[in-house]
Amino acid sequence: xxxxxxxxxxxxxxxxxxxxxxxxxxxxxxxxxxxxxxxxxxxxxxxxxxxxxxxxxxxxxxxxxxxxxxxxxxxxxxxxxxxxxxxxxxxxxxxxxxxxxxxxxxxxxxxx
Amino acid sequence: xxxxxxxxxxxxxxxxxxxxxxxxxxxxxxxxxxxxxxxxxxxxxxxxxxxxxxxxxxxxxxxxxxxxxxxxxxxxxxxxxxxxxxxxxxxxxxxxxxxxxxxxxxxxxxx
Numbered sequence: 154x155x156x157x158x159x160x161x162x163x164x165x166x167x168x169x170x171x172x173x174x175x176x177x178x179x180x181x182x183x184x185x186x187x188x189x190x191x192x193x194x195x196x197x198x199x200x201x202x203x204x205x206x207x208x209x210x211x212x213x214x215x216x217x218x219x220x221x222x223x224x225x226x227x228x229x230x231x232x233x234x235x236x237x238x239x240x241x242x243x244x245x246x247x248x249x250x251x252x253x254x255x256x257x258x259x260x261x262x263x264x265x
Numbered sequence: 266x267x268x269x270x271x272x273x274x275x276x277x278x279x280x281x282x283x284x285x286x287x288x289x290x291x292x293x294x295x296x297x298x299x300x301x302x303x304x305x306x307x308x309x310x311x312x313x314x315x316x317x318x319x320x321x322x323x324x325x326x327x328x329x330x331x332x333x334x335x336x337x338x339x340x341x342x343x344x345x346x347x348x349x350x351x352x353x354x355x356x357x358x359x360x361x362x363x364x365x366x367x368x369x370x371x372x373x374x375x376x
Contacts, residue, residue, distance in 0.1 A: 186364065195352065196308070196366040209363050244307065251356075253298060253310035254364060 155179075157257035159245050165263045168237060174230045174260045178247030185228050186246040186254060187220060196244065202228060232262075240264045267291045269353055269367035276373045277343055285338045285370045287353035295356040297329050297336045300366070303349045311351075312338065340372075348374045 158177040166172055178185050187199040198212040202222040213219070217235075222228040232239055242261050246254035269289045277283035287297065296315040300308040314320050314329035314336060326339040340347055350369045357363040 188366075193371075195369045198363065198365060201363055209357075246308075253313065254300075254308075256307035256309070258307050 157245055157247050157255050159243075159257035159260050161260055162258065163261045163263075165265065166235060167265050169234055171231065171233045172235055172262065174232075174243050174245075174262070176228045176230070176245030176247075176257060178226065178228070178245070179255055180226075182247035182249055182255070183225065184248045184250060184254075185222060186248075187228070187230050188244040188246070189214075189241045190244055190259070191241045199230070199243075235262075235264045237264045267355055267357070267365040269355060269365065271351075271353060271367045271370045273368065274371045274373070276375060277340075279343055279345060279374055279376050281343050282339065282341050283343060283372065285340075285351050285372065287336045287338075287367055289334050289336075289353070289355055289367075291334075291355055293357075294331060294334075297327070298354045298356075298364075299325075299327050299338045300352045300354060301349050302352065302369075308352060343374050345374050345376070348372060 160175045185202040188196040190196050200210050200220050204225050205222050217233045220230045240263050242259040244259045246256045248254045271287050298313045299311040301311050302308040312327035314327050317329055317331055319328045324341045329336040350371045352369045353367040354364050
């Protein structure tokens with residue numbers, strides 16, 4: 154596609170369930186980023202990938218959060234045993250090295 | 266580490282000019298970017314300054330002073346559609362691609 158695609162666009166789940174969020178970056182973009190944004194707040198860095206490697210995982214809030222990227226393309230962010238404080242919009246962005254980021258529309262996650 | 270500070274809210278009148286400031290504290294520096302985000306939407310790239318001075322892109326301009334660790338985004342001829350949040354961002358100077366965003370400024374344009 155022409156832009157960064159994220160799925161699902163909305164996800165409602167019960168506390169304690171696992172969720173998987175998907176990001177399909179722009180073709181050819183080697184860098185891929187995950188951010189979390191709570192209502193009315195800024196962008197909280199979670200993790201970024203250069204190719205399939207994640208040089209910086211420092212933003213992951215806890216060991217319940219994990220991410221992977223395969224084939225230098227699609228990435229999944231997994232949250233295990235979800236908690237209510239995990240409710241937020243999860244944004245994915247991709248870029249070529251040193252170039253501006255292109256964001257997807259995000260996944261709005263609601264934990265009941 | 267990196268930290269960036271912005272005013273939380275700014276209100277300006279349609280047709281006027283508004284300046285959104287960003288001060289940063291970083292362990293190095295690799296350029297200052299600006300992004301716009303409408304409510305419920307995705308952030309979109311506006312401008313980038315690697316060197317001191319003013320960069321102009323239509324109604325939007327961005328300024329950087331590395332000696333003052335300061336930059337601003339200038340919006341001219343404000344339109345109602347400019348109501349949005351604006352974020353400054355810096356790239357990790359270690360050569361990684363990590364980008365740290367500022368706290369964001371919510372701009373409200375009023376008639």
